[in-house]
């Protein structure tokens with residue numbers, strides 16, 4: 001496969017303070033770009049991180065036809081690079097593309113330029129435990145046309161960003177609130193696709209939650225406003241009694257790859273995992289009965305984020321004394337050990353380069 005490479009003259013690496021990385025404000029030297037027209041993906045280019053030129057008539061800007069992914073690369077103790085579950089992220093990118101009428105790409109087109117980019121920018125992958133290189137692939141429509149239709153042309157790009165531990169003080173429990181007024185999605189809309197519109201829908205309710213002192217919104221289903229969908233932009237798990245419960249992939253939630261990794265690990269450890277609908281009333285009732293042990297949300301950026309408190313309709317519950325639970329910590333330790341190549345990758349999750 002042909003990949004065009006244009007190297008940056010002078011690396012920006014020297015200006016970066018690797019001990020004070022924020023999430024998402026620093027970009028590595030290079031990016032991948034690749035165009036789609038005349039019904040096929042063209043030669044990918046690796047070139048210096050830089051701006052795009054867009055026409056004001058760019059149809060993505062008007063109608064939002066785009067999809068994205070978020071995955072991570074890690075430095076292992078012997079200096080290799082682990083990409084965590086790239087095949088699963090590739091598959092989900094194509095699933096999202098299908099929902100947004102965006103052309104698919106084959107696995108080689110996804111993985112070959114990506115591994116090359118990581119090799120070129122390998123010095124940008126932090127080697128400190130807790131730090132990693134966040135990888136953001138995006139596809140957006142580029143027709144210069146403002147009638148509503150499926151675009152004939154697209155741009156795919158991948159940028160990468162060195163990131164520190166999501167939470168500086170360790171795994172801090174979060175405070176969640178349900179939203180009385182807003183919903184994130186309803187089965188049949190875009191909830192199961194990783195697409196910008198879902199994030200646009202979440203901004204106002206998230207802002208209201210923040211103003212009221214909460215860190216995230218606990219999303220309830222859009223129809224009955226009873227069943228739990230997700231937390232912010234992450235999936236959610238409940239340890240009630242000895243059962244680990246998570247909402248099913250029924251069309252309104254995103255099929256998180258961290259979610260899948262956690263289900264796989266928990267089952268492997270002999271824990272009963274139930275993918276089933278769970279209502280906010282059941283969660284509050286289990287807190288009352290003292291059977292609610294842990295709640296945590298999951299996503300690539302945070303891995304696992306324990307939930308310390310939930311408010312719903314003026315009532316609130318505190319979970320596990322507002323401390324991280326045993327299972328949350330054990331899952332976090334196991335997943336990160338596999339990602340950093342410290343533990344045997346017994347599920348074949350990492351692509352090592």
Ligand SMILES: *Cc1c(COP(=O)(O)O)cnc(C)c1O
Nearest residue numbers: 233234235254256257258299300
């Ligand atoms: C990306 C995302 C997740 C988490 O998925 P991971 O593959 O675990 O990173 C969960 N919910 C939403 C809405 C997302 O966009």
